[in-house]
Amino acid sequence: MPEPTVLKYCVAIKTLCVALGLNGLLSAQSWADYRPANHGDIVDAILANDGSTGIERPNSDPALIERVMALNEGRNAFEANIQSYRELSTIDLGYTDKAIVQRLFQTPRRTDRLLKPDQGRQVVLVEQILANLANRQLVDEILASNHGSLGPALRGLKELEARYQINLYGYLKFSQRVTKTLSHDVLRQKYMAHQNIADFDTSIQLAKKILNLEPSDTQIRKDLISLLDKSEASTLANNHRMTLALLEPVKDSDQAEFRVVQPELQRKIVDETNLLAIADDKNQLQTAEISVGDFETRLDYLAERIFQDPANLNLNLEYFQQQISEGELEGAEITLERILLIDPESKFAKILMAETQIKLGKLSEARNILNRLLASDDLVPDMRQQALNYVAQIEEIVSPITWRSSVGLTAGISHNALGRSDSGLVLFQDLTLDSGQADVDVAFNELNFDSSMAYRLPYEIPTTLTMRAFGQGRENDHEDLSRTSTIGGSISLREANNNRTLESSLTLAQTRVSSQPYANVASLAASLMTGLTESLVVGGSLAYTESWYQDFENVIANKENSGETLTAGLSLMGQIKQVGWSVTGKWSDSNAENHAASNDLAALAMALNYSFDNCRNTLSADRTWTRAKAANVFVSANPKKTTQTNWSYGGACTLEDFWTGVSVEPSFRFVWRDAASNILNYSKESSEYSLGVKLRFQ
């Protein structure tokens, strides 16, 4: 901070110079003494950030922010800040980006859209808004204090910029207050000089400045059109042609370059940066005033307006938003292509293009755009992060291999765990005996894992080869109940085309009881599902299963249970709003070496599934009718017939990305089983309820 004595000195010098009319002689080094008393607060706030303190971002100084907040007192501060941001964003952003920012701020946006700054970013944004606002205030006030004498003020501002790393002169340039001090005549002289030496670039800049001061200078405008044509800036040249046509209406209509200029377009041409262009062909169609009411949809109305005015940026953005909201993604992509042809530098348009292309599945194109964006040095941090997120998303989709794994743990209570019959009796050689089994509740826990790798094959019909390993173990807290586990693997081929899915699979599994092999199973299955309507699917399945039971301690002739089973299924599935339903019929014919273990089976299952957010609830009921093909003479003289009914209600919610790449799925389940049989020992009722948690890895 300058020493108070220096400040006093500066003020004294200024007073002297003003008194002598020598303002212009004041040195830039003494810029601070230009400060009149009535804008001292802001200047003091900036001075408080002395460069020697090493503050990297003086604009975020709390004192400065406080001062600017005070300036906004009485206004809606948030609105004022946002408005300031909109205005100020033009300093750093191109015309298209500014328009996109404005439009996105104005429009209610879906939460999953981009440009949703996180809280930290919002703070930085607000700081920038406030700081920029302060800078403007400072510039305005310093300029005001110099009564329009720009030279010394500019020198002071430049020094201030250098010392405090803030952008003041940029605003001055942006607001064109620098150029306005040059007179029309001086600019013309300079312009003529540069024209004479064929310095086209400088001539263009000077011509633009002249037209800023004197828009009706038609000769300069004609020159500028000619210069812009030479530099291939045809869009801008067309803007000036249109302005010229308005300034000099051609009396002979046959020679008129612009026969139709809508009032709306007339307004737009006032803005030099507006990229509007209009056709100049003498055969151009006549246009008429159009309104939304003339068209079936707003999209059609906008399409017609675009047809008449394809280079109108705001119209294109409105059209884009309408297309996105109506799911017209291909059209939206074309609109963005048009916007990028008009303004190739728009980074926002490129991000929107990548986002649209990802939705369209054009991953290669999206990746190219994102890679080019990421290669540019001036990408703002949140846009860079957004681009990186999209690239990661693409990489995941593009990879033909998908890995999925899950580990689940369930714990619960099983009621009538020992399977005591309803009567409590056992039928043995026409004698009824007490079964001796108690109706007990037993705690159990289950551990399961499932891991799969899906490989997308390069066929025209989407085909996936999936290899899967799975396992499940159950342990009961009762000495009479064994520990059981099943471990297996499968390989399946799934072909999904339009509304038809064909899947075939081979599954191998082994069941172990108390760590000893109990049975091995191999199953070959095929299924076909096809949509009858948009919300109704019918499916059929056929499976052949071979079982090999092993010699097992305490189980007489366990091996004789080995055999084969043929199963056929038919199912109907549908969806009504959020509720899915299914009805499945199943028939199987099982033939074992021991005929008493052979049976016919019929089953009917129904399920209702209700989903909301990341949660789902399932209520299911099934009834199975089983008839043994021969009697087990040790139990009964008659073949066993059983009807079993199961009710199940369960629910689970998925907490996505609970940890990086890991989702957590807590769940609950209640199951009630009732079996009725012609043999007393097999009529029983049991139930169990459990809570579980599953971790999913992706």
Next chain:
Amino acid sequence: MRFIWLLMVVGLVNSQAVGAAYQSGVIAAFRGEVSVERGSEIIPVKAAGPIFLNDTVVTGAGARLQILLRDQSTFSVGGGARITIDEFVYQPKEKTGRLAASVSRGAFRFVSGKIAKTRPDNMKVKVGDVVVAVRGTEVIGSVQPDQSSIILLSGAIDVMSLSPECVSNSGGSSVFEIGPDGDLVMSAPPLADAPIFCSQSVNSSGFGVSVSSAGEVSQPLRIDFDEIDVVLDQLALE
């Protein structure tokens, strides 16, 4: 309603004198050197400039162009391309009409509009020596002297060769004509015993065909990303 009638754009095949009086499309946006061959005239294009029937739009090296038709069909072409709108009739009220265009050189992309949605048979694009019947909605490709490629990005297309082995020569010099029911048909109908290479259907996104200089159409093949990128690079905006 008055406006709806004003919107009606009428074109007639092979009637350049009449057709040239009506606008079929508009230069929506462009970069680089782009001109229009209108009869014997070569006219530099301007943004929002009109395209009339039988105008051939030519792009210079490195140029990019987007043409918008009133039914919301869009054609985008890269540098060194030639594209002609041969036929365009559109009735906005019914959203019906006919659209025929020819891409005789360069990389292209077209997205079909209302006409193909309402009457898919009525949008056909001649690409080099084949005709692409568009059943919607987005196709890219490249026409080169030795080999052309046509890649489906969405929807479905039928590709028919115009090779003498594939079509009768009764059509004369024109490729399209208007059938008795007002539909757009090929002037030279396909031969009944045409070889298999004469016609292919592409029904899956990311698949496409290549066309040899003799007009032989390959079977649909999955086009790998690199190959798609080659075409897209010619259309890319950077």
